[in-house]
Amino acid sequence: MIQVLEPGLFTTIQDLGRDGLGHLGVPSAGAADAFSLRVGNRLVGNADGGAALEMTAQGVSLRFDTPASFALTGGDVEASLDSQPLPMYQTLHAPAGASLRIGRISAGFRTYLTVGGGLLLPKVLGSASSDTFANLGPAPLAAGMHLPIGPQAEAPGFYLRAPPRFGQTARLRILPGPQEEWFTEGARAVLSSGEYSVLPNSDRTGLRLAGVALSRSRSDELPSMGMVAGAIQVPGSGQPIVLLPNHGTTGGYPVIANVISADLSLLAQLPAGAHIGFSSVTRDAALAALREQEVRLSRDIVAADAGLLAARALMSLAARHASLKQAAVKDGGRHIRIRRG
Amino acid sequence: MNIRPMGDSALLVETRDSAEAQKLRRVLAAEDIPGLRQLVPGYASLLLAADPLVADLDTLARRLSALLRTPQQAINPRSHEIAVRYAGEDLAAVAAALHMDAEEVVRRHSAPVYEVAFLGFSPGFAYLTGLDPKLQLPRLATPRTRTPEGAVAMAGEFTGIYPQATPGGWQVLGLTTAKLFDATRASPALFAPGDQVRFKVLP
Numbered sequence: 001m002i003q004v005l006e007p008g009l010f011t012t013i014q015d016l017g018r019d020g021l022g023h024l025g026v027p028s029a030g031a032a033d034a035f036s037l038r039v040g041n042r043l044v045g046n047a048d049g050g051a052a053l054e055m056t057a058q059g060v061s062l063r064f065d066t067p068a069s070f071a072l073t074g075g076d077v078e079a080s081l082d083s084q085p086l087p088m089y090q091t092l093h094a095p096a097g098a099s100l101r102i103g104r105i106s107a108g109f110r111t112y113l114t115v116g117g118g119l120l121l122p123k124v125l126g127s128a129s130s131d132t133f134a135n136l137g138p139a140p141l142a143a144g145m146h147l148p149i150g151p152q153a154e155a156p157g158f159y160l161r162a163p164p165r166f167g168q169t170a171r172l173r174i175l176p177g178p179q180e181e182w183f184t185e186g187a188r189a190v191l192s193s194g195e196y197s198v199l200p201n202s203d204r205t206g207l208r209l210a211g212v213a214l215s216r217s218r219s220d221e222l223p224s225m226g227m228v229a230g231a232i233q234v235p236g237s238g239q240p241i242v243l244l245p246n247h248g249t250t251g252g253y254p255v256i257a258n259v260i261s262a263d264l265s266l267l268a269q270l271p272a273g274a275h276i277g278f279s280s281v282t283r284d285a286a287l288a289a290l291r292e293q294e295v296r297l298s299r300d301i302v303a304a305d306a307g308l309l310a311a312r313a314l315m316s317l318a319a320r321h322a323s324l325k326q327a328a329v330k331d332g333g334r335h336i337r338i339r340r341g
Numbered sequence: 342m343n344i345r346p347m348g349d350s351a352l353l354v355e356t357r358d359s360a361e362a363q364k365l366r367r368v369l370a371a372e373d374i375p376g377l378r379q380l381v382p383g384y385a386s387l388l389l390a391a392d393p394l395v396a397d398l399d400t401l402a403r404r405l406s407a408l409l410r411t412p413q414q415a416i417n418p419r420s421h422e423i424a425v426r427y428a429g430e431d432l433a434a435v436a437a438a439l440h441m442d443a444e445e446v447v448r449r450h451s452a453p454v455y456e457v458a459f460l461g462f463s464p465g466f467a468y469l470t471g472l473d474p475k476l477q478l479p480r481l482a483t484p485r486t487r488t489p490e491g492a493v494a495m496a497g498e499f500t501g502i503y504p505q506a507t508p509g510g511w512q513v514l515g516l517t518t519a520k521l522f523d524a525t526r527a528s529p530a531l532f533a534p535g536d537q538v539r540f541k542v543l544p
Contacts, residue, residue, distance in 0.1 A: 022381035022388070023366055024530045025460040025504075025522075124524045134463045135505050136524060178345040178353045221497065224461055224468065226381030226388025228351045250383050250461030258348030261393070286349040287393055294394060 001148055002068070002115070005099070006061040007141035012130035012204075013121050014112075016049040021125055022226060022249045029131040029246045032204055032268035033110050035293060036074035036164075040114035042301050043071035043091050045155025050118030051128040053141070055111045057271065059102025060141065062113075064094040068149055069116035075108025075166060075269055078320075087316040090159035090309055108166030108269035117150030133205050133246045157309045161300040166269040172242075172259045173281045173289070177232060179222065179254035187214040191232075191256060191278055196240065200272035204246035206233075207270060213238025214256060224250045230259035230267065232278075244268060262289035342409065344402045350378075351390040352402055359458040359470075361409070362387045363534045367416075368408050374401065382459045382534070384468065418535040423502070425451070425493050426543045429513035431481070438478055449473040450514055451540040455500060457532045465504035465522025467532040472500050484510030491517045493540065515540075 014037060017030020031037035031054055038048040053060065059077050072079055072088045079086040079102040086092055086100075094100065105111050121128040121138045130137045180188065196211035214234050227233070231243045233253040242259060243251075244267065259267055260281065270276060281289075304312070343355040356362040362382035369380055369389065376395030381388040391398065427447040436443045455469035472495060480496045488494065488509035493502050496511040503509060504521035521531050532538065 019378045021464075022379040022390075023460060024464060025462055025466045026464045026529075028379065125529065133507065136464065175346065175348055178347050223384035223386070224459075225353060225383035225386045226351075226379070226390075226461070228347055228379075228388065228390050230348050248462045249379075249381050250459070255347070260348065261350050283346070283349055290349065291394060 001065040001146055002119075003063045003065060004060065004141055004143055004145040004147065005063060007143055007145075008055045008060040008102070009058040010056040011060050011141040012054050012132060013051050013119060013138045013141075014054040014129050015051045015127055017129050017245060018125045018127035018131075018136075025249050026125060026136070027131055027134055027246055027249055028229070029129040029133075029137070029204075030127065031112065031129075032244050032246075033074050033112070033265045034245070035265035036110070036112050037114070038297060039089070039160055039301065040071045040073035040112045041118075042297065043073070043089070043158045043160065044069045044114050044116040045153045046114060046116065046118050050114060050150075051121055052112050052114040052119060055102065055105065055113065057105050057109060059105065059111060060113070061102070062100045064096060064098050064100065066149070067096050068094050069152065069155070070094060070100075071114050072102070073112045073114070073160070073163075075105040075111040077105050077111050078103040085317050087313040089163040089316075090304075090312060091155075091157035109271040110268055115149050116152040116155065120148040120150045131246060132203070133248065156303045157306060158301050158303055159309060159312055161302055164265075166266070168271075168273070169275045170266055170270060171277050171279055172263045172267060173286065174232070174257040174259055174278045175281065175283060175286055177255035177257040180256055182216055182218050182222075182254040183234070183256050184215050184217045187216070187256065190214060191240075192280055194277070196276050198270050198272050198274045198276065202272060204244050206244050206247055207242045207267065209240045209242065209276070211239070214240060216254070222252050222254050224252045227251045227255075228258070230261065230264050231255045232257045232259065242267060260286035260289060262286065262293050342406055344405065346398075347388060347390075350393045350398075351388055352398055354387045354389065354405060356385055356387060359384055359534070362459065364413055365405070365409055367413060368411050372408070381461070383461065384458060416533075416535050418537060419533070420537045420539070421532065422539050422541050423493075423517050423519050424543050425515040425517045425540045427451075427493075427515035429492065429494070429515045431494075431512040432514050435478060435512050435514065439476065446476065446514065447542060449476050450495070450500065451542050455538040457534050457536045457538065458499075459534055460530055460532065463503070463505055463507050464524075465530040465532070467501055467521075467530075467536075467538070468499045469501050469538055470499065472498055474498075478512055480510035481512060484508055488513060489516065491519065491521075493517055
């Protein structure tokens with residue numbers, strides 16, 4: 001059992017969502033950054049779809065009532081277990097009674113806490129995902145909540161080689177959308193050359209962007225059609241919206257382009273204010289990138305004994321400390337606080 | 342039947358109408374398609390989403406026309422009567438915009454037998470066709486951040502009922518207590534495509 005001390009800003013339970021019910025209007029939902037969730041689950045010996053915490057912008061504080069293994073993946077955070085600093089992207093262990101504190105997400109936007117055995121929350125329509133658009137599944141985290149954890153399989157420790165790094169800028173790869181010809185040539189050129197910034201009213205349904213308006217070459221209404229995550233919808237204002245997994249199942253705005261599946265993880269890690277651009281790729285390149293991501297899940301998650309994990313933890317914390325020091329020097333040391341630990 | 346790619350992991354199949362989209366969904370749902378994630382019928386389309394590393398979308402696309410010719414068992418549409426209290430927050434504004442009084446809006450809205458074209462947007466939200474052309478208005482210029490559960494509303498040629506309190510841009514005419522979606526029911530959605538819906542005016 002885990003006890004929630006502080007719930008963070010917006011923390012939800014997520015797994016891989018409820019596919020197959022779109023014809024009833026039920027959104028897929030599930031982890032916004034499914035790749036990070038899957039990595040986190042593999043690091044603790046779970047199946048890919050184990051339910052975990054998805055933290056947004058700010059981490060949680062928790063107490064483990066029972067011993068548990070866990071891992072942190074996705075957006076970069078400083079975390080500590082009973083004041084001992086913790087690395088990301090590797091198997092960690094908490095004794096009974098230990099307190100886990102997770103700080104602000106300093107790079108990226110969403111961090112996942114996976115627990116060996118998974119969080120055992122009641123499934124609704126086959127999934128424990130908090131669907132915050134349609135109000136299905138568990139409510140967002142609140143202080144005082146108890147999260148039961150499942151039976152833990154005996155598993156060795158793991159770490160992820162070359163963990164992803166997220167920043168304030170990103171280039172997302174796109175394919176032409178089904179309504180590409182609804183837009184002027186100029187709009188299509190602008191999408192590939194322009195820069196867009198992520199607006200603060202973005203959420204798990206989609207990223208709302210601001211930049212050069214994309215103008216349409218036809219003004220008729222699009223009959224509502226099924227949508228997918230990564231679809232770049234353009235409403236009347238011309239300012240694009242890129243859909244994330246909790247989007248409504250159908251939509252009535254034309255789709256100028258689709259972000260490729262391999263970049264959906266990156267999409268979910270863009271905070272408000274991030275600057276993004278788009279580059280066109282071929283379908284073959286999109287599929288190759290997706291295949292590489294799948295290969296990475298098995299090739300780059302490496303089993304390791306306790307000694308190796310401890311050494312890796314020291315190295316990754318030292319590297320973080322060094323980069324923080326550098327940042328502090330750059331900034332004249334005025335605004336950067338380095339946590340003790 | 343026009344088939345367009347929707348990113349690297351979905352196809353958008355444009356159909357003649359919503360009935361054809363629904364038929365195609367039923368045929369495909371009965372097939373065992375490896376890697377299939379979603380089949381989402383729209384007003385005149387079907388979205389087929391699948392894991393592209395498992396499903397062969399090109400081969401699937403080539404099979405669709407043949408699949409559509411598969412003989413289908415007729416579906417059994419049901420009829421629903423939904424009691425509505427016509428006191429929605431947009432009723433007065435709608436009446437003014439249409440140059441009629443509120444009573445006429447209510448009379449015209451509660452007269453037809455509507456048909457469920459498809460479910461979309463949010464769980465159990467049914468797009469109903471058959472709206473009196475004299476009632477057709479665009480969506481609200483600024484969508485509401487929250488439309489109440491049970492709101493009976495209309496936009497363009499459709500009318501429908503909000504099953505949950507969600508953001509929404511439709512013109513709200515009334516409210517119903519009917520439970521449109523309940524995840525614990527064997528059939529969570531009250532309405533199915535093809536069903537007929539009639540609104541009964543509550544005093």
